Amino acid sequence: MRRVVSLYLPTWPTDRIRRKFESPPPDKPLVTVRTTGSRRIIASACQAARQCGLIEGMPVAQAQALVPDLHVMDADPEGEAKSLLELAKWAIRFSPVVALDSPDGIWIDIAGVEHLFGGEEALLKTLIARLEINGIRACAAIADVPGAAWAVARYGKGGIIPPGRAVDAVSCLPVQALRLSPPTIGAMHRLGVERIGQLAAMPRAPMVRRFGREASLRLDQALGHAAEPISPIIPEETTVATRIFAEPIARLEDLKLVVRQLSEEVCRTLVKKGQGVRRLDIVFRRVDEKGAALRAGTAKATRDHAHLAKLFDDRLETIDPGFGIEEVVLIASRTEPLDATQMVARGLDEAEEEADISRLVDRLAARVGVDRVYRLAPVETLVPERMAAKVPALSPPARSAWPDGLPRPTRLLDPPEGIITTALLPDYPPAAFIWRRVRYKVIKADGPERITSEWWLGDQHRMLRDYYRLETDKGARFWVFRDAPLSEGGRWWMHGFFA
Structure with a gap:
């Protein structure tokens, strides 16, 4: 089932400036301005400035009269767009399907990967917390309909919309949540249409004549009646393998065969680059413009294409092909340097070699979750409940050790x-x-x-x-x-x- 995160960054321009220049402090009002003709007006305002009554579109002179110690910076739309793209690339750690929602948002399709973070609620909390730690205000919503997630993130309280409840979630929201142009919104207000539920209750033909086809399309997208594809961004340096089919496929056996072929192609490319896979994402695009994604990680870098393909075998059954899958994309979203190694040498006693359990760890992690495959490492403390910590299964041995002869229970x-x-x-x-x-x-x-x-x-x-x-x-x-x-x-x- 499709599940999409709409990430909204209400003060992105000013947050970007604070991160770049480390000033002014968060409690000091900051605005960016643009020039329109001979007028200088506010393009964006930080949270402190908004609390002082400053809003977008207000003349700078009026704003400075209200707030004498106002910090003013020139707007930089090009720089903001580049920074937003870098932030979207950072968000790929949460899902392989990440797209820009300019100028102040990001799409993240988390279908098939939410369990890696402990569920949708845990993923959402982690995402927001990571952004706030870095000084970026954010609000996000999850829904099975991108338009509904966008509306709730910006005009609602954010959070998680249960599957199939998009209509209930957006009906009470203002019509501005439909991503319509200001003239269309103004026409709706003049006719007394303030809420999405009111617009949805109107007969479709008169509504299209009054407000245009765009209003009908946006309404259907918000209610989940029309498909809205998300085209993921893929960094140029990323190793990718793609298959586009003349006829859509749907059988599980065909999907497994395609994954094996793509894994082999990706590994051949990585051999030339001297790299190995640490995280592998696979994206399925259906004929109805909907998609799904799966993610698998490895305990250490590898180029074993057969092993990588097996990591997806058990989970391919969870993919709903719908009316057919027309494209499959395999992405090596995280790689590490991996030099060629000699597996067997003459005269070398193989029995003396250390057993490689990385494949076993990868298979277990793919089946039960990465957070459930770990080992215990000693911690230098005598408090019993703090003497052990969970570490990755293949992490190097810790320098510390438990004291010998401690009478401790099992x-x-x-x-x-x-x-x-x-x-x-x-x-x-x-x-x-x-x-x-x-x-x-x-x-x-x-x-x-x-x-x-x-x-x-x-x-x-x-x-x-x-x-x-x-x-x-x-x-x-x-x-x-x-x-x-x-x-x-x-x-x-x-x-x-x-x-």
């Missing part, structure tokens, strides 16, 4: 669970405890082992725990701790248990 509870205990003396272990409504009698115990947080974290993160290893009368062994001395009202917690 499993930790996250978070620790409270228990009810009876302690004989302040520093003594419990004689018995209740955990998950079951009473346990302790026959052996060892401790306490005091663990504190790192001093450089400050008093806000200060932590003190006294750990005990307990063995019950039934042979079970547990790891419990008290989070403060008994005189200070410390509570007991179950943190893990031994095999």
